[in-house]
Amino acid sequence: MIVKILSAAAGFNGVVYNEEKRAQGAAQLLKAENFGFLNLAAGSLKQEDYIRYMTLVANTNESVLKSQFHAIISCKGREKGAEELLEIAEQYLQRMGYHDNPYLIYFHSDTAHNHVHMVSTRVSKEGKKVNDKYENVRSQKVMQEILMQDVAYEIKAYLTKALAYGFSSEAQFKLLLEREGVKVTEKEGQYQFIKYGSVVHAFAKKEVADRIAKYKAPDARVGQLKAMFRKYKRGLTVEQFSGLLKEKFGIELVVHQAEGKSTPYGYTILDHASKQVLKGSQVMKLDELLSSVNREDKIQAGRELIAKLSEDRGLCYTSFKRQGGNRAPCQQKGRDPHQGR
Numbered sequence: 001m002i003v004k005i006l007s008a009a010a011g012f013n014g015v016v017y018n019e020e021k022r023a024q025g026a027a028q029l030l031k032a033e034n035f036g037f038l039n040l041a042a043g044s045l046k047q048e049d050y051i052r053y054m055t056l057v058a059n060t061n062e063s064v065l066k067s068q069f070h071a072i073i074s075c076k077g078r079e080k081g082a083e084e085l086l087e088i089a090e091q092y093l094q095r096m097g098y099h100d101n102p103y104l105i106y107f108h109s110d111t112a113h114n115h116v117h118m119v120s121t122r123v124s125k126e127g128k129k130v131n132d133k134y135e136n137v138r139s140q141k142v143m144q145e146i147l148m149q150d151v152a153y154e155i156k157a158y159l160t161k162a163l164a165y166g167f168s169s170e171a172q173f174k175l176l177l178e179r180e181g182v183k184v185t186e187k188e189g190q191y192q193f194i195k196y197g198s199v200v201h202a203f204a205k206k207e208v209a210d211r212i213a214k215y216k217a218p219d220a221r222v223g224q225l226k227a228m229f230r231k232y233k234r235g236l237t238v239e240q241f242s243g244l245l246k247e248k249f250g251i252e253l254v255v256h257q258a259e260g261k262s263t264p265y266g267y268t269i270l271d272h273a274s275k276q277v278l279k280g281s282q283v284m285k286l287d288e289l290l291s292s293v294n295r296e297d298k299i300q301a302g303r304e305l306i307a308k309l310s311e312d313r314g315l316c317y318t319s320f321k322r323q324g325g326n327r328a329p330c331q332q333k334g335r336d337p338h339q340g341r
Helices: 013-023 036-044 047-058 082-096 135-163 170-178 205-213 219-233 238-249 286-290 295-311 317-323
Strands: 002-005 027-033 068-074 103-108 115-121 183-187 190-195 198-204 251-256 266-271 276-279
Touching: 002 135, 013 027, 013 047, 013 068, 013 103, 013 115, 027 082, 036 047, 047 115, 068 082, 082 103, 082 115, 082 135, 135 170, 135 190, 135 198, 170 183, 170 205, 170 266, 170 276, 190 205, 198 205, 219 238, 219 266, 219 276, 219 286, 238 251, 238 286, 266 286
Parallel strands: none
Antiparallel strands: 002 068, 027 103, 068 115, 103 115, 183 190, 190 198, 251 266, 266 276
C-alpha cells in the first residue's frame, strides 16, 4: 500500500481532474462529505458546486495561499476494492486532520493498481489551517499505522492456521509462522509475533505447550510418507525431489543449516495435505535424503520410465515427467494416440 501527497495548489484542480475521469467512466465518486446544505443534493452536484464550496471555506483564511490538499492511496494490483480503499482513505483523512473538512474520495481502476484520490481543503470551516508540519513524514507513519491493523488480522489468521497442525515442539510451531514471514520471539510467558519490525500480536506460550504435551505421532501417515519417499526419491536430486513433493503432494521440505555452514544438520517435513509437522528423521534419514544420484539409479529410473511407456502407448514422455509418473494421455494434434499402433 502506497500513499502520496501531491503538491499543494491554489485552486482545486484535483476536483477537475477526477470529475473529468468520472465523465470518461474511468473514476467513481465514493464519497462527498462535509459540504453543508449541498449534501442534500449530492446526486445532482457538478464539479463547479464542489469547487465553489471548497473555495468558500478556503477563503475564510486568506493567509493560506495554496488551499488544496490532494493525496493518492494505491494498493498492489486488485488486492483491495473500492469499499476497502474507501475505509482506509477515511481513516487516513481522520488521522491527518482533514476528516471534518469538505472532502471528496474518488476510486480509480483504470491503471494496473486500484487507487483512490482524496481532495480536501487545508482550511477548516472555522478558518483554521490544518497542521501540515512534517506532513509527508506523518503521512507515511499514519499509513503504516493503518496497515498494521490489517497486519494484525493477517497474523491472527496465520496463527489459527498453524494451530490446526499437529506439531511436537516449539521449534516446529514457530517454523509454521516463520514460513509466512512472521518473526516469533518470546517475552513474559508469551510468543510475540513481529511483522514489519513491530510486535503485532501475542499468544500465551502455555496454550502451545499444552498442545505439544497432547501430541501423538500420526503413525499411519508416517508409514505412507516413508513409502512415498522411497518410491520417488531414487533418481532425483534433493532439489528435484523437494519440488516434486511440493507440487504434486503439498509437502514442503525445510532443510536446516547452521549459520556459516554449508552442510545441513537436519530437515523438517511440512505435510500441508494432512496438516502435520514432522521431523525428517521420522521418514527418511538426512544422509539418504541428501545422497547424490548415482549412475545406476538414473539408469534404473530410466528403465522404469521406458517400461511404463511400453505398458501405456498413450502416455507421452513429457506428460510422464510433468505428472510424476501417473498416467497422462499424449495429445497429438490431428491424430488419435491409439491409431496406427
